[in-house]
Amino acid sequence: MTDNLSHAPAPAVTAASSGRAQNVKIRARGVNVFYGAKQALFDVDMDIPDRTVTAFIGPSGCGKSTFLRCMNRMNDTIVGARVEGAITMDGEDLYAKGLDPVLLRARVGMVFQKPNPFPKSIYENVAYGPRIHGLARTKAEMDHVVETALKKAGLWDEVADRLSHPGTGLSGGQQQRLVIARAIAVRPEVILMDEPCSALDPIATARIEELIDELRRDYCIVIVTHSMAQAARVSQKTAFFHMGRVVEVGDTETIFTNPRDTRTSDYITGRFG
Numbered sequence: 001m002t003d004n005l006s007h008a009p010a011p012a013v014t015a016a017s018s019g020r021a022q023n024v025k026i027r028a029r030g031v032n033v034f035y036g037a038k039q040a041l042f043d044v045d046m047d048i049p050d051r052t053v054t055a056f057i058g059p060s061g062c063g064k065s066t067f068l069r070c071m072n073r074m075n076d077t078i079v080g081a082r083v084e085g086a087i088t089m090d091g092e093d094l095y096a097k098g099l100d101p102v103l104l105r106a107r108v109g110m111v112f113q114k115p116n117p118f119p120k121s122i123y124e125n126v127a128y129g130p131r132i133h134g135l136a137r138t139k140a141e142m143d144h145v146v147e148t149a150l151k152k153a154g155l156w157d158e159v160a161d162r163l164s165h166p167g168t169g170l171s172g173g174q175q176q177r178l179v180i181a182r183a184i185a186v187r188p189e190v191i192l193m194d195e196p197c198s199a200l201d202p203i204a205t206a207r208i209e210e211l212i213d214e215l216r217r218d219y220c221i222v223i224v225t226h227s228m229a230q231a232a233r234v235s236q237k238t239a240f241f242h243m244g245r246v247v248e249v250g251d252t253e254t255i256f257t258n259p260r261d262t263r264t265s266d267y268i269t270g271r272f273g
């Protein structure tokens, strides 16, 4: 990674719509991403605030998921993918040589479009991460970690009496909350969500949206969504991507009511995309 921070100094805090100062959790400068010879992202600069939901919107193929994956180095797992630029979390270079991407992915968890519980019990789905990261020494400690994570994910009341049942036996919405519990159990700082509701029905979607709203008190959350209504409901910040570039980023209310760029207004009013 080349450090482009010197080219584009940014303030340490940004003003939130509420007027409350927010810490920047993740800062990206001059990010370019290539898949082989094809460039998917161009010169992306962005400050992602802590304890806030930031939505990435934009037409299919504009680079939302690619940028999301830059933040926990999931692009490392794609053959031929190359990331240039600087991405820091609390000032720490996420692409530093000594940084272990596996540990990073515990700190920056990810929830995918399709719920992907392990083929294990509900309990084991949540306990797996804390076990490999040594976050619980005894069975009692692990029970506590599992219960706390399931409570935070709003699933405990529905599964407390069947923790030994397979996670894959839950409904789609419950599976997605189980996956969120699994991410929470390893004490992440950031939770990335790539279209987390697109495989869910409206009731399960509403439940996840409520959960996202609760989780933002404790975590920095970034969500990719194709639903303008969802972005407007759950996020406080919105970034509009178009053809691999960030066209506009700002308070969600402003982006939806008074966007600066005609491409943004055309997209959110459904004129293209």
Ligand SMILES: Nc1ncnc2c1ncn2[C@@H]1O[C@H](COP(=O)(O)OP(=O)(O)OP(=O)(O)O)[C@@H](O)[C@H]1O
Binding pocket: 035, 038, 040, 058, 059, 060, 061, 062, 063, 064, 065, 066, 067, 078
């Ligand atoms: N693994 C890959 N190998 C090659 N090209 C890729 C890969 N992943 C994404 N791309 C390309 O990079 C560009 C950006 O894709 P990306 O998935 O980030 O967009 P997106 O905005 O998330 O799209 P969608 O909304 O459809 O999920 C697209 O042109 C896509 O075809």
